[in-house]
Amino acid sequence: MNRITRLFGIRYPVIQAGMIWCSGWELASAVSNAGGLGLIGSGSMDPDQLHDEVQKCRAATDHPFGVNVPLLYERNQEKIDLLKEEGVKIIFTSAGNPAKWTSYLKELGFIVVHVVANVKFASKCEDAGVDAIVAEGFEAGGHNGREETTTMTLIPQVREAVELPLIAAGGIGTGRGMLAAFALGAEGVQIGSRFVASPESTAHPAFKERIIQASDGDTMLRLKRLGPVRLLKNKFSEEVRQLEEKGATTEELAIHLGKGRAMKGMMEGDMENGELEIGQISGLIREIKPASQVIQEIINEFNEAKEQLTSIHFE
């Protein structure tokens, strides 16, 4: 037990990231049933779909689960209204300023967690009254901070700056990664990529297959002027690289990106022209495994690696 397990009422301080196109009710409920905290990723859902996902998730688990609400998308008021109505207790907000929604969400009674990528926003979270923060490093998949601070250096700096319960994200997919995060001062981990490669994720099978084939160096941070996103290398990301090297403007990048690229890649399985958001830890993911097995392996490896560390002593 620690501050994170108590805050959410869960067994293991392992949070499954709420990701667009990949994390619906099936993944979230599987993670929650296995003792972690599952999150429905509402960024790719309209309010009607989210409503449906929440109802299905509740039917599939008696354990706590939450919803990720990226502040950069629209119709968030409708989403929050329905989450309140449906009795969802936990909201993770991301991609925006915590000052914007936190006090309103707290008034409504939600447990509020906000995702940050730098120390300044971690401090803003404390001022805004969030219940916990996720500090996410440069190695994370999908939307990413402009400072490019990695998990290894971000976690201790955030730990030093704020007292809040701290969840580490970015580059974590194993029990050893979780142990490293705890060594740096985290009290929980948020894991995305590894759960995308599970049968319960709604990612297209071709995308899951690409993830387990990926090596180190197969993802890069692209679209920096538009808003940095970590992507698997493919035809689309190579086109973006060429545009960026030529000095393309924000507008030119936005036109090339167009609409629906992420859905096309992650949901529909277009491995050439789709946007494939995944983290650097994909290089270490070798098999598609059920979410419950992933959680159990992470916890077992955490405990074993901790025992091994115990025997190392320098003086």
Added chain:
Amino acid sequence: MNRITRLFGIRYPVIQAGMIWCSGWELASAVSNAGGLGLIGSGSMDPDQLHDEVQKCRAATDHPFGVNVPLLYERNQEKIDLLKEEGVKIIFTSAGNPAKWTSYLKELGFIVVHVVANVKFASKCEDAGVDAIVAEGFEAGGHNGREETTTMTLIPQVREAVELPLIAAGGIGTGRGMLAAFALGAEGVQIGSRFVASPESTAHPAFKERIIQASDGDTMLRLKRLGPVRLLKNKFSEEVRQLEEKGATTEELAIHLGKGRAMKGMMEGDMENGELEIGQISGLIREIKPASQVIQEIINEFNEAKEQLTSIHFE
């Protein structure tokens, strides 16, 4: 004791990175005297100066020390000849292919360590017969890998790929960072930035002061087309950013860089027009402290943080 302390004959598996303009005999001998492994950074030295540094280092310590030889600079044959002649036992090679020099260095009787930033070169190291590898992540200061793989994800991938003794570098400057690296599978750490901020480093006082003032987000990877280098933000790095955003060619970048920028910044203290190579962990460095105190703090914190971890158990 572990494979790294035995390989070098040292007390603590803490290696001080051999850095241009910052790590001469004074820093290297202070680190070695404190139980770590000090390295003279020969990249910014001509053979005559290196000769002098080696002799002074030997006079200042009875403990093992080594020399870093970046393969991208010239006159390496002369340097290796004099290191052999002077009885130096340990060479760290970096910035190049380990196949190029390793077998020759091994024939001469050196302990050879090579620095890599990806799994492919880690495997090449094993084939080439190096004695240990340093795997260095994206958060490291100075010259950096093109894949941008962070320490958190690089170390476990390299650990899985090779059997060699493994030293983690990039983003490590504290005992907790060292513990995280060990959790990921490393057996030693190489630390640069934190030792630059010591009285024994030859960095200019103004540069040391900038390091202890730095916050998260104050460094960026620049000059990517020329060869990526992590730099503190200043007038020069801002000019480079603007050139890069306009799509500057390798040639244009090389002309703007010119000659002697690193010396101008790190050695001579030109905080505006100099090239200031430092890692992301600079955001966590608050004080200039003697190298021996740095080592003792790291080891104490490693041991204490390990004890704290022991009490955490999930089942």
